[in-house]
Amino acid sequence: MAKEKIELVIPTIRRLPTYLYKLKLLSSDGIETISTVQLAKMCALNPIVVKKDIAHTKVKGKPKVGHNVNEIIAAIEEFLGWHNRSDAFIVGMGDLGKALTKYSGFDNYGLRIIAGFDSDQSLVGGSIGGVKVFDIDELHGLISRLKIEMLILTVPAKVAQKIAEIAVSAGVRGIWNFTPTKLHLPDNIIVQKVDIAAELAVLSAKLFHSSEEEQSE
Amino acid sequence: MAKEKIELVIPTIRRLPTYLYKLKLLSSDGIETISTVQLAKMCALNPIVVKKDIAHTKVKGKPKVGHNVNEIIAAIEEFLGWHNRSDAFIVGMGDLGKALTKYSGFDNYGLRIIAGFDSDQSLVGGSIGGVKVFDIDELHGLISRLKIEMLILTVPAKVAQKIAEIAVSAGVRGIWNFTPTKLHLPDNIIVQKVDIAAELAVLSAKLFHSSEEEQSE
Protein backbone atom coordinates (compact mmCIF):
# COMPACT_ATOMS: atom_id res chain seq x y z
CA MET A 1 0.00 0.00 0.00
CA ALA A 2 2.98 2.27 0.63
CA LYS A 3 2.98 3.92 -2.76
CA GLU A 4 6.40 5.16 -3.85
CA LYS A 5 6.45 8.92 -3.96
CA ILE A 6 6.85 10.32 -7.44
CA GLU A 7 8.97 13.40 -7.83
CA LEU A 8 7.54 15.96 -10.23
CA VAL A 9 10.34 17.67 -12.11
CA ILE A 10 8.54 20.38 -14.05
CA PRO A 11 11.05 20.83 -16.90
CA THR A 12 10.95 17.08 -17.46
CA ILE A 13 7.16 17.01 -17.51
CA ARG A 14 7.09 19.83 -20.04
CA ARG A 15 9.31 17.85 -22.40
CA LEU A 16 7.38 14.60 -22.20
CA PRO A 17 4.69 15.59 -24.75
CA THR A 18 7.41 16.19 -27.33
CA TYR A 19 8.70 12.67 -26.90
CA LEU A 20 5.18 11.31 -26.93
CA TYR A 21 4.46 13.00 -30.24
CA LYS A 22 7.58 11.66 -31.95
CA LEU A 23 7.15 8.20 -30.46
CA LYS A 24 3.61 7.95 -31.74
CA LEU A 25 4.85 8.76 -35.22
CA LEU A 26 7.47 6.01 -34.89
CA SER A 27 4.88 3.58 -33.57
CA SER A 28 2.55 4.22 -36.47
CA ASP A 29 5.49 3.60 -38.81
CA GLY A 30 5.87 0.18 -37.23
CA ILE A 31 9.17 0.98 -35.47
CA GLU A 32 9.44 -1.14 -32.36
CA THR A 33 12.52 0.03 -30.49
CA ILE A 34 14.51 3.22 -30.14
CA SER A 35 17.48 4.42 -28.12
CA THR A 36 17.39 7.62 -26.12
CA VAL A 37 20.16 8.98 -28.34
CA GLN A 38 18.06 8.52 -31.46
CA LEU A 39 15.03 10.04 -29.78
CA ALA A 40 17.11 13.01 -28.66
CA LYS A 41 18.23 13.60 -32.23
CA MET A 42 14.62 13.56 -33.45
CA CYS A 43 13.62 16.10 -30.83
CA ALA A 44 16.73 18.25 -31.23
CA LEU A 45 17.56 17.84 -27.56
CA ASN A 46 20.58 16.86 -25.52
CA PRO A 47 20.74 13.03 -25.32
CA ILE A 48 21.50 13.13 -21.61
CA VAL A 49 18.38 15.16 -20.94
CA VAL A 50 16.28 12.67 -22.82
CA LYS A 51 17.86 9.74 -20.99
CA LYS A 52 17.08 11.30 -17.61
CA ASP A 53 13.56 12.28 -18.64
CA ILE A 54 12.71 8.81 -19.91
CA ALA A 55 14.23 7.22 -16.81
CA HIS A 56 11.95 9.47 -14.80
CA THR A 57 8.90 7.63 -16.12
CA LYS A 58 10.29 4.38 -14.67
CA VAL A 59 10.17 2.61 -18.02
CA LYS A 60 12.89 -0.01 -18.45
CA GLY A 61 15.01 -0.47 -21.56
CA LYS A 62 17.48 -3.07 -22.69
CA PRO A 63 21.20 -2.32 -23.05
CA LYS A 64 22.33 -2.38 -26.67
CA VAL A 65 18.70 -2.49 -27.89
CA GLY A 66 17.07 0.60 -26.43
CA HIS A 67 13.48 1.02 -25.32
CA ASN A 68 10.34 -0.48 -26.74
CA VAL A 69 8.49 2.38 -28.42
CA ASN A 70 5.04 1.37 -27.23
CA GLU A 71 6.31 0.85 -23.72
CA ILE A 72 7.68 4.40 -23.51
CA ILE A 73 4.44 5.75 -24.93
CA ALA A 74 2.50 3.87 -22.28
CA ALA A 75 4.89 4.97 -19.53
CA ILE A 76 4.65 8.65 -20.48
CA GLU A 77 0.87 8.55 -20.79
CA GLU A 78 0.66 6.80 -17.43
CA PHE A 79 3.01 9.32 -15.86
CA LEU A 80 0.97 12.28 -17.09
CA GLY A 81 -2.35 10.67 -16.30
CA TRP A 82 -3.22 10.69 -19.98
CA HIS A 83 -3.92 6.95 -20.15
CA ASN A 84 -7.47 7.55 -19.02
CA ARG A 85 -9.12 10.34 -20.96
CA SER A 86 -10.38 13.00 -18.59
CA ASP A 87 -13.40 15.15 -19.26
CA ALA A 88 -13.24 18.91 -18.87
CA PHE A 89 -15.59 21.86 -19.04
CA ILE A 90 -14.67 25.16 -20.65
CA VAL A 91 -16.15 28.41 -19.39
CA GLY A 92 -16.24 31.49 -21.60
CA MET A 93 -17.04 30.92 -25.26
CA GLY A 94 -15.43 34.03 -26.67
CA ASP A 95 -12.82 33.81 -29.42
CA LEU A 96 -10.28 32.09 -27.20
CA GLY A 97 -12.84 29.68 -25.79
CA LYS A 98 -13.95 28.84 -29.32
CA ALA A 99 -10.38 28.34 -30.47
CA LEU A 100 -9.63 25.90 -27.66
CA THR A 101 -12.92 24.06 -28.05
CA LYS A 102 -12.34 23.53 -31.76
CA TYR A 103 -8.73 22.50 -31.22
CA SER A 104 -8.51 18.84 -32.09
CA GLY A 105 -5.07 18.29 -30.57
CA PHE A 106 -6.39 17.63 -27.07
CA ASP A 107 -7.32 14.13 -28.22
CA ASN A 108 -3.62 13.31 -28.01
CA TYR A 109 -3.33 14.80 -24.54
CA GLY A 110 -5.89 12.69 -22.77
CA LEU A 111 -8.32 15.58 -22.61
CA ARG A 112 -11.83 15.90 -23.86
CA ILE A 113 -13.90 19.05 -23.61
CA ILE A 114 -17.43 17.82 -23.13
CA ALA A 115 -19.31 21.06 -22.50
CA GLY A 116 -18.98 24.81 -22.77
CA PHE A 117 -20.55 27.54 -20.66
CA ASP A 118 -21.32 31.17 -21.24
CA SER A 119 -23.63 33.85 -19.92
CA ASP A 120 -24.44 35.10 -23.42
CA GLN A 121 -27.93 33.76 -24.14
CA SER A 122 -27.33 33.93 -27.88
CA LEU A 123 -24.72 31.20 -27.47
CA VAL A 124 -26.54 29.05 -24.90
CA GLY A 125 -28.24 26.07 -26.47
CA GLY A 126 -26.01 26.15 -29.50
CA SER A 127 -22.83 24.23 -30.06
CA ILE A 128 -19.25 25.00 -31.03
CA GLY A 129 -17.04 22.39 -32.63
CA GLY A 130 -19.55 19.74 -31.65
CA VAL A 131 -19.54 20.87 -28.01
CA LYS A 132 -22.83 22.04 -26.51
CA VAL A 133 -22.96 25.43 -24.80
CA PHE A 134 -24.83 25.70 -21.49
CA ASP A 135 -25.88 28.65 -19.38
CA ILE A 136 -23.30 29.62 -16.80
CA ASP A 137 -25.95 29.08 -14.11
CA GLU A 138 -25.80 25.36 -14.80
CA LEU A 139 -22.07 25.16 -14.19
CA HIS A 140 -22.19 24.18 -10.54
CA GLY A 141 -24.84 21.56 -10.99
CA LEU A 142 -23.25 19.90 -13.99
CA ILE A 143 -19.77 19.82 -12.46
CA SER A 144 -21.00 17.94 -9.43
CA ARG A 145 -23.38 15.72 -11.38
CA LEU A 146 -20.73 14.64 -13.90
CA LYS A 147 -17.90 14.73 -11.35
CA ILE A 148 -15.80 17.02 -13.55
CA GLU A 149 -12.31 17.61 -12.16
CA MET A 150 -10.77 19.94 -14.74
CA LEU A 151 -11.94 23.36 -15.86
CA ILE A 152 -10.64 25.52 -18.67
CA LEU A 153 -11.15 29.17 -17.85
CA THR A 154 -11.45 31.63 -20.74
CA VAL A 155 -13.79 34.19 -19.24
CA PRO A 156 -13.23 37.96 -18.93
CA ALA A 157 -10.72 38.81 -16.19
CA LYS A 158 -13.36 40.45 -14.02
CA VAL A 159 -15.39 37.31 -13.40
CA ALA A 160 -12.53 34.78 -13.35
CA GLN A 161 -12.24 34.60 -9.55
CA LYS A 162 -15.98 34.23 -9.07
CA ILE A 163 -16.35 31.45 -11.66
CA ALA A 164 -13.30 29.66 -10.27
CA GLU A 165 -14.80 29.66 -6.79
CA ILE A 166 -18.11 28.29 -8.06
CA ALA A 167 -16.27 25.53 -9.92
CA VAL A 168 -14.14 24.61 -6.93
CA SER A 169 -17.13 24.52 -4.61
CA ALA A 170 -18.74 22.09 -7.04
CA GLY A 171 -15.75 19.74 -7.01
CA VAL A 172 -13.25 20.91 -9.65
CA ARG A 173 -9.66 20.16 -8.61
CA GLY A 174 -7.64 21.60 -11.50
CA ILE A 175 -8.04 24.86 -13.42
CA TRP A 176 -6.31 25.85 -16.62
CA ASN A 177 -6.41 29.59 -16.31
CA PHE A 178 -6.15 31.52 -19.59
CA THR A 179 -7.23 34.80 -18.00
CA PRO A 180 -4.80 37.48 -16.79
CA THR A 181 -6.26 37.14 -13.27
CA LYS A 182 -4.27 35.53 -10.50
CA LEU A 183 -6.71 33.20 -8.78
CA HIS A 184 -6.85 32.88 -5.02
CA LEU A 185 -8.01 29.37 -4.21
CA PRO A 186 -7.37 26.69 -1.58
CA ASP A 187 -3.90 25.12 -1.67
CA ASN A 188 -5.14 21.74 -2.79
CA ILE A 189 -6.56 23.21 -6.01
CA ILE A 190 -4.11 22.98 -8.87
CA VAL A 191 -3.99 26.02 -11.10
CA GLN A 192 -1.98 26.23 -14.30
CA LYS A 193 -1.80 29.78 -15.59
CA VAL A 194 -1.06 30.64 -19.18
CA ASP A 195 0.77 33.86 -18.55
CA ILE A 196 0.68 35.88 -21.75
CA ALA A 197 2.41 38.87 -20.20
CA ALA A 198 5.27 36.75 -18.90
CA GLU A 199 5.76 35.07 -22.26
CA LEU A 200 5.76 38.36 -24.09
CA ALA A 201 8.19 39.81 -21.57
CA VAL A 202 10.69 37.06 -22.34
CA LEU A 203 10.32 37.58 -26.08
CA SER A 204 10.58 41.36 -25.78
CA ALA A 205 13.59 41.28 -23.49
CA LYS A 206 15.49 38.85 -25.71
CA LEU A 207 14.61 40.83 -28.80
CA PHE A 208 15.49 44.16 -27.27
CA HIS A 209 18.78 43.09 -25.75
CA SER A 210 19.89 41.04 -28.71
CA SER A 211 19.57 44.08 -30.94
CA GLU A 212 21.83 46.00 -28.57
CA GLU A 213 24.53 43.37 -28.84
CA GLU A 214 24.51 43.48 -32.61
CA GLN A 215 25.18 47.19 -32.75
CA SER A 216 28.65 46.48 -34.14
CA GLU A 217 27.20 46.03 -37.60
CA MET B 1 30.99 52.60 -25.89
CA ALA B 2 31.67 49.38 -24.01
CA LYS B 3 28.06 48.60 -23.13
CA GLU B 4 27.71 46.59 -19.95
CA LYS B 5 26.39 43.16 -20.72
CA ILE B 6 22.92 42.53 -19.34
CA GLU B 7 22.23 39.10 -17.98
CA LEU B 8 18.83 37.73 -18.88
CA VAL B 9 17.46 35.66 -16.01
CA ILE B 10 14.29 34.19 -17.47
CA PRO B 11 12.36 33.61 -14.21
CA THR B 12 13.06 37.21 -13.26
CA ILE B 13 11.85 38.50 -16.62
CA ARG B 14 8.65 36.49 -16.32
CA ARG B 15 7.88 38.11 -12.97
CA LEU B 16 8.51 41.69 -14.08
CA PRO B 17 5.09 42.22 -15.70
CA THR B 18 3.43 41.37 -12.38
CA TYR B 19 5.36 44.11 -10.63
CA LEU B 20 4.68 46.49 -13.46
CA TYR B 21 0.94 45.91 -13.19
CA LYS B 22 0.84 46.51 -9.43
CA LEU B 23 3.16 49.50 -9.65
CA LYS B 24 0.99 51.16 -12.27
CA LEU B 25 -2.00 50.80 -9.97
CA LEU B 26 0.02 52.43 -7.18
CA SER B 27 1.18 55.18 -9.47
CA SER B 28 -2.35 56.02 -10.56
CA ASP B 29 -3.30 56.15 -6.88
CA GLY B 30 -0.68 58.82 -6.42
CA ILE B 31 1.65 56.64 -4.34
CA GLU B 32 5.21 57.80 -4.84
CA THR B 33 7.48 55.31 -3.06
CA ILE B 34 7.35 51.66 -2.12
CA SER B 35 9.69 49.15 -0.51
CA THR B 36 10.41 45.78 -2.07
CA VAL B 37 8.84 44.14 0.98
CA GLN B 38 5.55 45.94 0.43
CA LEU B 39 5.61 45.14 -3.28
CA ALA B 40 6.29 41.49 -2.49
CA LYS B 41 3.26 41.37 -0.23
CA MET B 42 1.08 42.85 -2.96
CA CYS B 43 2.27 40.24 -5.43
CA ALA B 44 2.16 37.35 -2.94
CA LEU B 45 5.83 36.65 -3.56
CA ASN B 46 8.92 36.10 -1.44
CA PRO B 47 10.39 39.55 -0.55
CA ILE B 48 13.92 38.39 -1.32
CA VAL B 49 12.88 37.37 -4.83
CA VAL B 50 11.36 40.76 -5.44
CA LYS B 51 14.43 42.54 -4.09
CA LYS B 52 16.70 40.58 -6.44
CA ASP B 53 14.38 41.07 -9.40
CA ILE B 54 14.11 44.81 -8.92
CA ALA B 55 17.86 45.10 -8.42
CA HIS B 56 18.23 43.31 -11.74
CA THR B 57 16.71 46.28 -13.56
CA LYS B 58 19.49 48.51 -12.16
CA VAL B 59 17.05 50.93 -10.59
CA LYS B 60 18.34 52.55 -7.41
CA GLY B 61 16.40 52.99 -4.19
CA LYS B 62 16.99 54.84 -0.99
CA PRO B 63 17.58 53.04 2.32
CA LYS B 64 14.69 53.54 4.74
CA VAL B 65 12.53 55.07 1.99
CA GLY B 66 12.31 52.43 -0.70
CA HIS B 67 12.04 52.94 -4.43
CA ASN B 68 10.31 55.64 -6.36
CA VAL B 69 7.30 53.98 -7.99
CA ASN B 70 7.61 55.75 -11.31
CA GLU B 71 11.31 55.03 -11.44
CA ILE B 72 10.76 51.29 -11.07
CA ILE B 73 8.06 51.40 -13.71
CA ALA B 74 10.43 53.17 -16.07
CA ALA B 75 13.25 50.76 -15.24
CA ILE B 76 11.13 47.67 -15.89
CA GLU B 77 9.73 49.05 -19.12
CA GLU B 78 13.21 49.98 -20.23
CA PHE B 79 14.53 46.55 -19.30
CA LEU B 80 11.83 44.76 -21.29
CA GLY B 81 12.04 47.14 -24.22
CA TRP B 82 8.46 48.21 -23.55
CA HIS B 83 9.31 51.91 -23.31
CA ASN B 84 9.01 52.25 -27.06
CA ARG B 85 5.88 50.64 -28.38
CA SER B 86 6.74 48.07 -31.02
CA ASP B 87 4.51 47.20 -33.93
CA ALA B 88 3.70 43.61 -34.75
CA PHE B 89 1.85 41.67 -37.44
CA ILE B 90 -0.36 38.71 -36.71
CA VAL B 91 -0.75 35.91 -39.24
CA GLY B 92 -3.74 33.60 -39.15
CA MET B 93 -7.08 35.18 -38.30
CA GLY B 94 -8.85 32.10 -37.00
CA ASP B 95 -10.44 32.09 -33.55
CA LEU B 96 -7.10 32.35 -31.77
CA GLY B 97 -5.86 35.10 -34.07
CA LYS B 98 -9.09 36.99 -33.51
CA ALA B 99 -8.85 36.57 -29.76
CA LEU B 100 -5.32 37.97 -29.64
CA THR B 101 -6.10 40.79 -32.04
CA LYS B 102 -9.06 41.92 -29.96
CA TYR B 103 -7.12 41.58 -26.72
CA SER B 104 -6.64 45.07 -25.39
CA GLY B 105 -4.04 44.15 -22.77
CA PHE B 106 -1.10 44.41 -25.17
CA ASP B 107 -1.29 48.18 -24.78
CA ASN B 108 0.30 47.71 -21.39
CA TYR B 109 3.01 45.47 -22.80
CA GLY B 110 4.48 47.85 -25.31
CA LEU B 111 2.96 45.93 -28.17
CA ARG B 112 0.64 47.05 -30.90
CA ILE B 113 -0.80 44.75 -33.53
CA ILE B 114 -1.06 46.89 -36.61
CA ALA B 115 -2.13 44.39 -39.26
CA GLY B 116 -3.49 40.88 -39.67
CA PHE B 117 -2.97 38.42 -42.49
CA ASP B 118 -4.89 35.43 -43.76
CA SER B 119 -5.30 33.43 -46.93
CA ASP B 120 -9.07 33.32 -46.57
CA GLN B 121 -10.37 35.82 -49.11
CA SER B 122 -13.60 36.31 -47.17
CA LEU B 123 -11.55 37.88 -44.38
CA VAL B 124 -9.11 39.88 -46.54
CA GLY B 125 -10.07 43.52 -46.80
CA GLY B 126 -12.12 43.40 -43.63
CA SER B 127 -11.00 44.28 -40.16
CA ILE B 128 -11.03 42.62 -36.74
CA GLY B 129 -10.95 44.67 -33.57
CA GLY B 130 -9.97 47.70 -35.63
CA VAL B 131 -7.08 45.86 -37.28
CA LYS B 132 -7.13 45.49 -41.06
CA VAL B 133 -6.74 42.04 -42.58
CA PHE B 134 -4.45 41.67 -45.59
CA ASP B 135 -3.83 38.82 -48.00
CA ILE B 136 -1.04 36.53 -46.91
CA ASP B 137 0.73 37.30 -50.21
CA GLU B 138 1.35 40.83 -49.00
CA LEU B 139 3.10 39.66 -45.84
CA HIS B 140 6.67 39.79 -47.16
CA GLY B 141 6.28 43.17 -48.79
CA LEU B 142 4.62 44.85 -45.82
CA ILE B 143 7.10 43.45 -43.29
CA SER B 144 10.04 44.92 -45.17
CA ARG B 145 8.26 48.15 -46.06
CA LEU B 146 7.19 48.85 -42.45
CA LYS B 147 10.32 47.29 -40.93
CA ILE B 148 8.26 44.98 -38.71
CA GLU B 149 10.39 43.01 -36.26
CA MET B 150 7.82 40.95 -34.38
CA LEU B 151 5.36 38.43 -35.75
CA ILE B 152 2.54 36.63 -33.95
CA LEU B 153 1.94 33.27 -35.52
CA THR B 154 -1.54 31.74 -35.22
CA VAL B 155 -1.74 29.80 -38.47
CA PRO B 156 -2.51 26.09 -38.91
CA ALA B 157 0.44 23.88 -37.93
CA LYS B 158 1.04 22.75 -41.50
CA VAL B 159 1.97 26.16 -42.85
CA ALA B 160 3.71 27.55 -39.77
CA GLN B 161 7.27 26.78 -40.93
CA LYS B 162 6.67 28.23 -44.38
CA ILE B 163 5.13 31.46 -43.10
CA ALA B 164 7.88 31.84 -40.52
CA GLU B 165 10.54 31.54 -43.22
CA ILE B 166 8.82 34.14 -45.36
CA ALA B 167 8.61 36.52 -42.41
CA VAL B 168 12.25 36.01 -41.47
CA SER B 169 13.41 36.55 -45.03
CA ALA B 170 11.54 39.84 -44.98
CA GLY B 171 13.25 41.01 -41.81
CA VAL B 172 11.30 39.73 -38.81
CA ARG B 173 13.57 39.04 -35.82
CA GLY B 174 11.15 37.69 -33.21
CA ILE B 175 8.27 35.26 -33.53
CA TRP B 176 5.61 34.49 -30.95
CA ASN B 177 4.64 31.01 -31.97
CA PHE B 178 1.17 29.89 -30.90
CA THR B 179 1.21 26.86 -33.22
CA PRO B 180 2.18 23.35 -32.10
CA THR B 181 4.98 23.36 -34.69
CA LYS B 182 8.59 23.57 -33.64
CA LEU B 183 10.11 26.13 -35.98
CA HIS B 184 13.53 25.64 -37.51
CA LEU B 185 15.04 29.06 -38.10
CA PRO B 186 18.47 30.74 -37.96
CA ASP B 187 19.96 31.08 -34.47
CA ASN B 188 19.66 34.85 -34.38
CA ILE B 189 15.88 34.67 -34.73
CA ILE B 190 14.14 34.72 -31.38
CA VAL B 191 11.21 32.37 -31.06
CA GLN B 192 8.90 32.24 -28.08
CA LYS B 193 6.66 29.22 -28.18
CA VAL B 194 3.39 28.99 -26.32
CA ASP B 195 3.50 25.29 -25.63
CA ILE B 196 -0.04 24.17 -24.92
CA ALA B 197 0.91 20.51 -24.65
CA ALA B 198 3.65 21.25 -22.11
CA GLU B 199 1.33 23.38 -19.99
CA LEU B 200 -1.38 20.76 -20.01
CA ALA B 201 1.17 18.08 -19.15
CA VAL B 202 2.14 19.96 -16.00
CA LEU B 203 -1.47 20.43 -14.98
CA SER B 204 -2.36 16.79 -15.71
CA ALA B 205 0.66 15.40 -13.90
CA LYS B 206 0.05 17.49 -10.80
CA LEU B 207 -3.63 16.64 -10.81
CA PHE B 208 -3.05 12.95 -11.35
CA HIS B 209 -0.34 12.55 -8.76
CA SER B 210 -1.99 14.72 -6.16
CA SER B 211 -5.08 12.51 -6.27
CA GLU B 212 -2.87 9.48 -5.57
CA GLU B 213 -1.47 11.09 -2.45
CA GLU B 214 -4.90 11.86 -1.06
CA GLN B 215 -6.07 8.27 -1.26
CA SER B 216 -6.19 8.15 2.52
CA GLU B 217 -9.57 9.83 2.53
Next chain:
DNA sequence: TAGATTGTTAATCGATTAACAATC
Protein backbone atom coordinates in the same frame (compact mmCIF):
# COMPACT_ATOMS: atom_id res chain seq x y z
C1' DT C 1 33.59 -11.70 -26.38
C1' DA C 2 33.13 -6.86 -27.67
C1' DG C 3 30.51 -2.97 -27.73
C1' DA C 4 26.47 -0.21 -27.57
C1' DT C 5 23.17 1.31 -24.56
C1' DT C 6 21.01 1.47 -20.18
C1' DG C 7 20.85 2.99 -15.43
C1' DT C 8 23.00 5.25 -11.62
C1' DT C 9 26.03 8.07 -9.22
C1' DA C 10 28.90 12.31 -9.11
C1' DA C 11 30.06 17.15 -10.74
C1' DT C 12 28.68 21.36 -12.49
C1' DC C 13 25.90 25.17 -13.10
C1' DG C 14 22.44 28.52 -12.15
C1' DA C 15 18.58 30.30 -9.51
C1' DT C 16 16.76 30.89 -5.06
C1' DT C 17 17.31 31.85 -0.43
C1' DA C 18 19.82 33.63 3.36
C1' DA C 19 23.04 36.73 5.72
C1' DC C 20 25.10 40.98 6.45
C1' DA C 21 27.25 45.32 5.57
C1' DA C 22 26.18 50.04 3.82
C1' DT C 23 23.34 54.11 4.11
C1' DC C 24 19.80 57.52 4.32
Next chain:
DNA sequence: TAGATTGTTAATCGATTAACAATC
Protein backbone atom coordinates in the same frame (compact mmCIF):
# COMPACT_ATOMS: atom_id res chain seq x y z
C1' DT D 1 21.49 58.41 16.79
C1' DA D 2 18.58 54.38 15.79
C1' DG D 3 16.47 51.64 12.62
C1' DA D 4 14.44 50.40 8.32
C1' DT D 5 15.64 49.39 3.87
C1' DT D 6 18.86 48.95 0.22
C1' DG D 7 22.55 46.52 -2.10
C1' DT D 8 25.87 42.89 -2.16
C1' DT D 9 28.03 38.79 -0.99
C1' DA D 10 27.62 33.94 0.61
C1' DA D 11 24.95 29.47 1.22
C1' DT D 12 21.61 26.44 -0.26
C1' DC D 13 18.97 23.95 -3.36
C1' DG D 14 17.66 21.78 -7.57
C1' DA D 15 18.23 20.82 -12.46
C1' DT D 16 21.48 19.89 -15.95
C1' DT D 17 25.48 17.80 -17.46
C1' DA D 18 29.08 14.53 -17.09
C1' DA D 19 31.17 10.12 -15.79
C1' DC D 20 31.08 5.38 -15.18
C1' DA D 21 29.53 0.87 -13.90
C1' DA D 22 26.14 -2.75 -15.25
C1' DT D 23 24.23 -5.62 -18.83
C1' DC D 24 22.26 -7.60 -22.87
